Amino acid sequence: xxxxxxxxxxxxxxxxxxxxxxxxxxxxxxxxxxxxxxxxxxxxxxxxxxxxxxxxxxxxxxxxxxxxxxxxxxxxxxxxxxxxxxxxxxxxxxxxxxxxxxxxxxxxxxxxxxxxxxxxxxxxxxxxxxxxxxxxxxxxxxxxxxxxxxxxxxxxxxxxxxxxxxxxxxxxxxxxxxxxxxxxxxxxxxxxxxxxxxxxxxxxxxxxxxxxxxxxxxxxxxxxxxxxxxxxxxxxxxxxxxxxxxxxxxxxxxxxxxxxxxxxxxxxxxxxxxxxxxxxxxxxxxxxxxxxxxxxxxxxxxxxxxxxxxxxxxxxxxxxxxxxx
Amino acid sequence: xxxxxxxxxxxxxxxxxxxxxxxxxxxxxxxxxxxxxxxxxxxxxxxxxxxxxxxxxxxxxxxxxxxxxxxxxxxxxxxxxxxxxxxxxxxxxxxxxxxxxxxxxxxxxxxxxxxxxxxxxxxxxxxxxxxxxxxxxxxxxxxxxxxxxxxxxxxxxxxxxxxxxxxxxxxxxxxxxxxxxxxxxxxxxxxxxxxxxxxxxxxxxxxxxxxxxxxxxxxxxxxxxxxxxxxxxxxxxxxxxxxxxxxxxxxxxxxxxxxxxxxxxxxxxxxxxxxxxxxxxxxxxxxxxxxxxxxxxxxxxxxxxxxxxxxxxxxxxxxxxxxxxxxxxxxxxxxxxxxxxxxxxxxxxxxxxxxxxxxxxxxxxxxxxxxxxxxxxxxxxxxxxxxxxxxxxxxxxxxxxxxxxxxxxxxxxxxxxxxxxxxxxxxxxxxxxxxxxxxxxxxxxxxxxxxxxxxxxxxxxxxxxxxxxxxxxxxxxxxxxxx
Numbered sequence: 001x002x003x004x005x006x007x008x009x010x011x012x013x014x015x016x017x018x019x020x021x022x023x024x025x026x027x028x029x030x031x032x033x034x035x036x037x038x039x040x041x042x043x044x045x046x047x048x049x050x051x052x053x054x055x056x057x058x059x060x061x062x063x064x065x066x067x068x069x070x071x072x073x074x075x076x077x078x079x080x081x082x083x084x085x086x087x088x089x090x091x092x093x094x095x096x097x098x099x100x101x102x103x104x105x106x107x108x109x110x111x112x113x114x115x116x117x118x119x120x121x122x123x124x125x126x127x128x129x130x131x132x133x134x135x136x137x138x139x140x141x142x143x144x145x146x147x148x149x150x151x152x153x154x155x156x157x158x159x160x161x162x163x164x165x166x167x168x169x170x171x172x173x174x175x176x177x178x179x180x181x182x183x184x185x186x187x188x189x190x191x192x193x194x195x196x197x198x199x200x201x202x203x204x205x206x207x208x209x210x211x212x213x214x215x216x217x218x219x220x221x222x223x224x225x226x227x228x229x230x231x232x233x234x235x236x237x238x239x240x241x242x243x244x245x246x247x248x249x250x251x252x253x254x255x256x257x258x259x260x261x262x263x264x265x266x267x268x269x270x271x272x273x274x275x276x277x278x279x280x281x282x283x284x285x286x287x288x289x290x291x292x293x294x295x296x297x298x299x300x301x302x303x304x305x306x307x308x309x310x311x312x313x314x315x316x317x318x319x320x321x322x323x324x325x
Numbered sequence: 326x327x328x329x330x331x332x333x334x335x336x337x338x339x340x341x342x343x344x345x346x347x348x349x350x351x352x353x354x355x356x357x358x359x360x361x362x363x364x365x366x367x368x369x370x371x372x373x374x375x376x377x378x379x380x381x382x383x384x385x386x387x388x389x390x391x392x393x394x395x396x397x398x399x400x401x402x403x404x405x406x407x408x409x410x411x412x413x414x415x416x417x418x419x420x421x422x423x424x425x426x427x428x429x430x431x432x433x434x435x436x437x438x439x440x441x442x443x444x445x446x447x448x449x450x451x452x453x454x455x456x457x458x459x460x461x462x463x464x465x466x467x468x469x470x471x472x473x474x475x476x477x478x479x480x481x482x483x484x485x486x487x488x489x490x491x492x493x494x495x496x497x498x499x500x501x502x503x504x505x506x507x508x509x510x511x512x513x514x515x516x517x518x519x520x521x522x523x524x525x526x527x528x529x530x531x532x533x534x535x536x537x538x539x540x541x542x543x544x545x546x547x548x549x550x551x552x553x554x555x556x557x558x559x560x561x562x563x564x565x566x567x568x569x570x571x572x573x574x575x576x577x578x579x580x581x582x583x584x585x586x587x588x589x590x591x592x593x594x595x596x597x598x599x600x601x602x603x604x605x606x607x608x609x610x611x612x613x614x615x616x617x618x619x620x621x622x623x624x625x626x627x628x629x630x631x632x633x634x635x636x637x638x639x640x641x642x643x644x645x646x647x648x649x650x651x652x653x654x655x656x657x658x659x660x661x662x663x664x665x666x667x668x669x670x671x672x673x674x675x676x677x678x679x680x681x682x683x684x685x686x687x688x689x690x691x692x693x694x695x696x697x698x699x700x701x702x703x704x705x706x707x708x709x710x711x712x713x714x715x716x717x718x719x720x721x722x723x724x725x726x727x728x729x730x731x732x733x734x735x736x737x738x739x740x741x742x743x744x745x746x747x748x749x750x751x752x753x754x755x756x757x758x759x760x761x762x763x764x765x766x767x768x769x770x771x772x773x774x775x776x777x778x779x780x781x782x783x784x785x786x787x788x789x790x791x792x793x794x795x796x797x798x799x800x801x802x803x804x805x806x807x808x
Contacts, residue, residue, distance in 0.1 A: 003596045004585050097379065098561045101574030105378075112379045157598055265598060319598045 005099045006161045007320035012095035012111070013149075013165030019088035020142035021173035025049055026075055027135035028217035033068050035209060046071045052180045053083045072131060077122045085138055089118050092145075104152040107145070114141045157265050164261040164315065171254035172308050174218065178241050179301040181214045182234070211237050218249040238297060239289040251304065252284040258311070265319060273314040280307055329483040330758050331406060331748040348409040348806055351524060356404070361755075364403060367517050368751060371401050374516070380509050382564045382794060400799035401510060402750050403517070406761055406781040407804045410528070413777055416479070416491060416765070419674030420775065422665060424475045424767045427496060429668040431471040431652050435461045445667050446660045454657070455705065456650030458613065460620060464637050467544050468771065471646040474537070474608075475767040476501025479675070479779075481746035489746055492678045494762065496661065498645060498653040500610050503800075504766045505568035507780040508533060508575075510802040528777035528805040534575035536768050536776065537608075541576075543770035544642045545605045552605035554578045555595065557586075559611050559627045564795075569610050583611070588631030591638040606642045607632075613647050655738050656682065656704040681739040683730060692739040693730065696723050699739045700790075701730065714790055716742050745790050748801065750783055760784045762792050763803065777805035 029045050043066050050056040050071065058081065063070045078084045082091075093115040100108045118138075121127055127134040146166065153159040211232045215221040220240060227244070228236050245252045259277045266274045292300050330336055332353065337343030345353040375381075381396035408416075433440050434451055435458075441448045451457055476497035481489045511530050515522055538554065545552035558569035560582050573580035585595050586604065594601035609616065615625040617632040635641045651657065659680040662673040681688035681699075692699060696715050703711035713726040730737055747758035765779030781801040782792035792798040 001598050002579055002581060002585050003598055004582065005579070006598050094561070097566075099570075099580075100379065101570040101580050108379065109377055113377055116376065161598075267599070 001102075001157045003320055005102050006157065007316070008095040008099040009102065009158055009161045010165035010315070010320060012092050012099075013162040014169040015088045015092035015095065016111075016142050016145050017166045017169040018083070018173065019085050019092065020139055021170070021177070022053070022075060022083065022085050022088065023135040023138035023142075024217045024219075025052065025177060026072060027132060027139075028213045030068065030072070030131050030135070031216075032209065032213045042068070048180045048183075049075065051183075052176045055081065055083060076127060076131075076134070086118060086122065089115055089138075102158055104148075106148045106152045110141075110145050110148050114145070117141075160261040160264045161319070164258055164265075167254040167257035167261070168308065168312055168315070170249060171251050171258065172305065174241055174249050174254065175251055175301050175304050175308065177214065177217065178238065179298060179305075181210070182238065182297050207234075208232060214241075218247075220247060220249065223247060235289055235293060238293070242292065243284060243287055243289060245285070252281070255281040255284055262315070271318065273311070273318045276307075276314060277311055280304075280311065327483040327487060327744060328758075329481060329487065329489045329744070329746040331481075331489075331746055331761070332404075333749075333758075336758060349407055352405070352407060352521070355521060355524065364751070368403060371403070371513055371517060372398060374513065375401065375509075378509075380505075380567055382567065399506060399794045400785060401513060402783055402785075402799050402801045403514075404749050404751065404756070405514065405802040405804045406748050406763070406783075407806050408778065410777075410805055410807045413528075413805045415674065417775065417777075419491075420477055420765055420767050421773045422669065422671060422674050423477065423493065423496070423661065424472065424769055424773055426665040426668050427475070427498065427652050427661065428469065428471055428769055430664045431498075431646070431649055432466075432469045433668075434651055435464065435648065440664065440667055443667065445663050446657070450656060450660075451651060454651055454654060456613075456648070456654050458648035458651070460633060460637075461646070461648040465639070466646050467546050467642055470544060470769045472498040472649045472652070473540050473544055473644040473646075473769050474501060475769065476503065476764045477767060479763045479765065480678075480743055481763075482743040483746075490676065492676045492743065493661070494678060494743075495655070496653045496658065497764075498649040499612065500645070501764070501766065502565040502568055502610070503764055503780040503782075504533060505571045506800045507766070507778070507803065508571075510780075510800055514802040525804065526807040528807065530776040530778060533766070533776045534572060536774055537572065538576040538578070540768040540770035540774075541606050541608050541642075541644055544644055546639045546642050549605065553603060554606040554608065555581045555604050557581055557583070557607050557609040557611055557628075559583075559615070563610075565610065572608075578608075583615075583626060583628045586629040586632070588629060588635050591631070591635045591640055593629070593632060593635050593641045604641060606644065608644050613650065616643070616647065654704060655702055656684070656735075659738070678740045678743060683737040683739060684735040688739070689730070689734045692737075693727060695739075696727060698742060700742050701726055701737055701739045704736050704738060712791075714742065717788070717790070742790070745784075745792075748781075748783065750785070750799075750801075752785065752787075757787070759787070760790050760792065761801065778803035 026049065029049055032045055033042055046066050046068060047056065050059050050066070059071070059074055062074065074081055074084065076085045079086055081087060093111045096103060096108055096111040121134060121137070149159065149162055153162070211234060212221055214237060215224050215232070218241065224232065224237065224240055227240065230236065240247050240250065242251050244250050245256060247253055255277065259274070259281045262271070262274045262277050332345060332349045333343045334346050335344040375398050381398055430440065440446055441451060477493055478495040478497065479491055480494045481491050484490045507530060541554045542552055554576065555578055556569055556573040558566060558580055560566065563569070570580055579595065581595055587594055587596065593604045593607070595604055611627050614622045616628040617630060618625045618628060619630040620633040632641070633647070636643050636647065659677065659682060662677050665671055665673045681692050683689045683692055692701065696713070699715045701713040701715070713722065715723065745760040745762060748761045749756050750759040752759070761781050761783045763779050763781050765775055767773060767775045781803040782794070783799045783801055784790060784792045785797055785799050
């Protein structure tokens, strides 16, 4: 298939996945902000959202303070913010439009319909009336988009590049989420000075909401209970989201999908990209959470994000935009 | 002015139901029986589906409030344009004849120039024509076919006895568009009104992409039994992008942009995820000027450097061929009947509209004296831009055109204002007659063939004669109806 076509398919899925993850984060923050808590805690939560996407500086150039309404407006409907939901959905649809002939009718119409609908919802004020409902809608459009892809696309390269995009983006987004949320709790939560400080009842309670919010943002609350049958402990949350191969939004599960789809498009030829992806995946497969925490979670995730970024670049150079004739 | 309506031999008026032509009778009865509410909701349904499917065209220069290019729907009218099968037979024969002669002409122009030597067409008309491509002189193309896909615009106007007479208004031999609307309009009609198709024997058109693929494969220069065909598009912001994507998908071939192609050792390749892949046939939807920056416009990023070399070496087919514009130019149009006689020794089946060539002093004088009654067209204009419709223009517009004409008479032709035939159409106030034309798509490969009918365009503004979608025109499904 055309390299440019593969590129559009890859990015179409990435943007759709990004829209979903942004909606997930915003939704959880929105729900959390309805709980009684200090103004400082509320602000810290919303600030976290902006730092996840590395958007704090551009947000502060537009708004004076960090408050739910402005952050949501910025992250949902600001067309000048390339990471806003509207920008992601537009980019997904534009990429789809560029290769609409390669997509099944159902996949294309799903993307196009999502784009038409989101514009309608934002113009009509539906989003402001019920942000929660809107975030759910975005999430379900993404579910639909993935489902219609798997359910209708021929199982060839087109599908493999789309899947690769989805899971590379998911690996990135989950890593960012874990990083920022753990970071918000404490300066490098694990191994940092505050670890082991006496817990008061109120911090315990706050912890519960904090960790359960992270879990819910990746649809992992029930999963956690099912897997660990235990109260919510930060190190287990980290383990679930980083290392568990059966948790669909974990780094490990995402990398598994990236590697298997890469293998499918690499055929028999030697692929440096595949080798790198495989190595990253092995570290997740054979890693242990106590080792990761001992080195420092933040340092670990920062390095992981760098490597995912490099992997994206390699996929691009090897398959999507080959420079050499 | 005399009027000819496709559906009514006598238009309905207050207290008079009018008189319906024979081939429209069954449809008229059906329409009569429909609830206006239902028709209105069908219209909305059609619009909703077109939007969801994304059958849109981009309007040059227009911007949405959020800064992206506007995507507009081409209005679709629910009332079909019906042509009786035996009438179509004559038209089809005329189209085959005309397109055959045009292809012979283009070949001749780039080879022996017999028609110029015989004095049928003045030599300077060709050699001074901006659409004449010296690069093509002496270049042989497969089957000597240049215009593989021809969009021939046909209009109908009443003769002195009030009978409808078909005229060719324009030959489009470069990158004619609109065929996707012909196909989508039919699909929409069958979806909205399946019962109509069980009551009428409407000739199908859905096999067009098949014929197109057959035509393109037949033009392959390669010895390979399985030529690789691609559609070359300027990209998703082109106004006809939907059509490019649609045709590529329907034919099951790659839709490429210039950046996807490269030339090595005079062969054309596309960049794929598995490395370079050779391309044998390019159905290009990019104008000559943009095809190869090393030969034509050097700033173009829409084409591929080295393409012309590969083409001239016979390693790739370009459809339509480079240089077909020399035959569809409005200054050449008046000579097409002469071409038919010259190359085929036949009388033209389809009529030309009488045309005044403003480069001739007598014709210029006549044109200047009759501007308010004439249609004046720029020789190189297209898409309904750069033309004057005398009867529909203000004094100022006419005077402005007079100035332009005097400054550059060679740049214009003039024609009597034809009263284009009308067809009942849904408008704000209900159903009213609106002017229409017809663009059949003629395919020339090993044989000349076409699907029955074509794209009917309709001028939605009352009294307007301009049917172009860029000027607010709409489309209708076109039925070739067997008895």
